[in-house]
Amino acid sequence: MKKKLAFIFALAFALFIGWGALTPTTAQAATDDSLSQVQKKGKLVMGTSPDYPPYEFQATVHGKSKIVGMDVAVGQKIAKDLGVKLVVKSMSFDSLLVALQTGKVDMVISGMNPTPARKKNVDFTHLYYQGGYSIVVNKSEKGLYKDKDSFKGKTIGAQTGSTMFNETKKQTTGTKVKGMTSVSDLILALQSHKIDGVAMEKPSAQAYVANNKQLAMIPSHFDLSSSDTSAAVAFKKGSTSLVNAANKSVDQIRKQNLVNKKYLPAAGKHLKTNTVNTSMWHYWKAFLTGVKYTLIITVCSVFFGFILGVILSLARMAHGGVLKTGLRWLATAYVEFIRGTPMMVQVMFVYFGLGLIVNLPALTSGIIAISLNSGAYIAEYIRGGINSVDEGQTEAARSLGLTSASTLRYVVLPQALKNIWPSLGNEFITLIKDSSIVSIIGVSELIFQSNIVRSDTYRGVAPIAVIMVLYFIMTFTASRILNYFERRMQHD
C-alpha cells in the first residue's frame, strides 16, 4: 500500500511538471502578432551554434570574444531592415529548434537546411545561400578517398542533428556514421584517427582546410535536393508576418549576391585574425570567464540546494496529521523523481520547459535546475545526519523548554551538519564538475568557454588540458577549505 501510494504521488508530480510543457503548443496559431511583438521589443534574438566557420564562429574582435560569420551578417541585415537591434545567443545545434519553439530565441540562423521534417515544426524563409557538401580528410590520406563511396568499412563523422548526419547515414553503405555535437570535436577526432572523414558544408570545409595545413577536402557527391544543401532562416511556426518581413531582406541578399560578395570575405578576414595567436595565454580572459561562471553556478546551487535540502529533509521526517503525511509523501516523491532523472534533462527542462511560462535567462535556469537537483541529494544527507543525532539530545533540549524549531536549530542541526560535513563537501566538489552540464543551454561556464577557444584556435587538445588543470585547482582548493572547517568542528 505504501509503495503504491508513493508511486501515485510520483506520477502525479511528473504529470504536474509535464503539463506545463504540453499545453501551450495547441494555443499557437490563434493570432499572428510575431512581427509587431519583435518591433515592440526593439530587438531580434538570433540563435546559432557558433562552431561552424565561416557560417558562424567565435572571434576575438578588439580583445573581446564575439560571434561572427556570414550567418550573423544575414541576421544583422534582417534586424536592420526591421529597424530593431540584433542579439545573438549561442547554444548547441541540437537545442536551437527547441529554443525557437519555446520562445528563447526569435529566429535561428545556423546554416540550417529547410528539410521537410523541420518544416513541420518551424517556418523557413526563402533560401539565403546554396552550397554543397564536402568531406574533410587528413591530408596524408587524401589519396585514399575520392568521394562518399570510398569510405566502405570506415567512419565518417557529422554534426549531430544536422542534415549531413542523416544524409550520410542514408546514402552510404558499409560506412559507419559517427555523430558529435560540435564540428571542432569532429576535426579533432579526424586528426586523432578516430574517424576517417568529416562531412560538412563546402564553405566550412574550405575554412577548416585553409586554417589547418594537415587537412584536405574532397567532393562528397551526395545526391541532394536543393533544400538539403541550402540554408534558410527559421522562425517559430505560425509567425507568418515575421517570415514575410524577413523574406524581403533574404531576397535582397540573393539578388545582390551579398553572401559571396560581402559576407563570406568578411568572415574569412576574421578567420585569419583568429588564427594569428593561438597560444592559450592569449585566451586567459575566456578561461577566467569560465571559472567565474562555474564558481557562481556552484556556490549559488549549493547555497539554495542546502536550504531546499533542509526543508525537504524536514518534510520527509514530518509525522502527524494528514497535512504532515501529505507533505512527507510530496517530499519523498520529489526526492525520488529528481534522483531518478538525469541532471542534463532537468537543466533542459527548466530552461526550455519552464521557459514557456516565464522567460528565464540561461544562467538563472542553470542555477535553478542544479539547485533543485542538488537539494534532493542534500536532503538525503541531512536526513541521515539528523537521524544520526542521539534522541537524548532532543529530549534534553525539549525538557529545557526549547521549541522544536530551536531544538533543531541550536542542538540537532549543528551536530547533524558535523556528521555529514564530508558528504556535503563531496557534493560541493561534485557540483563544481557537474555544473559543466549547463554548457548545453549556452551558459559560459568553463566547458563552454573551452569549446569556444577550441573552435577559435582550431586547437583541439590544449584547451582541454587547460580546463583540466583549472578544474583540479578549483576542486583541490575547495577540498582544502572544507577540511579546514571540518577540523574546526572537532571538539574532541
Next chain:
Amino acid sequence: MTKPIIEVKNLAKNFDKNVVLKDITEQVDPGQVVVVIGPSGSGKSTFLRCLNLLETPTSGQVSFDGQDLTTLDTKRVNALREEMGMVFQSFNLFPNMSVLENIKLAPMKVKGMGNDEATKLAHQLLQQVNLDDHADAFPTSLSGGQAQRVAIARALAMNPKVMLFDEPTSALDPEMVGEVLNVMQDLAAQGMTMVVVTHEMGFAKSVADRVWFMDDGYIQENSTPADFFAHPKTDRAKDFLSKILM
C-alpha cells in the same frame, strides 16, 4: 493543606500492545523529595517521562501547578517544561557546545536572557556544582560525574520548580556516584521539589520524604522511607528489598 504541585490521575501508557503504566494516581507536594524505586522494566522511567510529556500518556491526567498538561497545546507545554528540569541517565549534554554554552542556551533562547546575565548565572551554577574551572571545556573532555553535575546545573539554569532525575547515577563509575548525590542532597536541603528514579537506596533512606515502590505498571506502595525499608507491606516489595539489601 498545601496544593500539590504534581498531580497524576489514572495515568496509563502503552507502546502499541506493550502496557507499561496501568493506572497511577499519586501527587507530589511542593518541597517534597519523592524517590521512585522498583525492579527494572517496572515503568519507572516511562512514568517520569510522562510527567513532563516527553512521553504522551495514553490516558489519564498529568497536572502541573493545577494545569492538566495533556489538554494543553504545544506552546503551553513548552512553557511548563521550563519549570520542570530534567536530568538524564546518559547526561545528554550538547557536544557541540562548551560547558558554559550548554548552560546558557535555554535561558537565552527560551527566556530571552542577555548574554552577560546568562554568563553570570552559568558561572554561579557551576560554582554550586563545583565545576567553575571547567566552564570552557567541551562535554567530551569531562568525566561522567562532572558531566552529570553540568547537566544538573543546566537544568537549574531555567530556575525550575521541580527537578526530575532519571537514574542520574546509573551510568557512572562507582567512585563518581558520591559527587552527584551530594549535589542532589544540597538541592533537596535548599527545598527543591524532586522526583528521583534511582537504585541508590542510601539516598532514598537519607534524603527522601516519600518512597514510591513501583512494579508491574502500578505504584504498589507509597510510604516514608523509614516505614518502607523497615516494614514493606506487599510481597513484591519484600521480594525486591531482599534482593537488593542482601
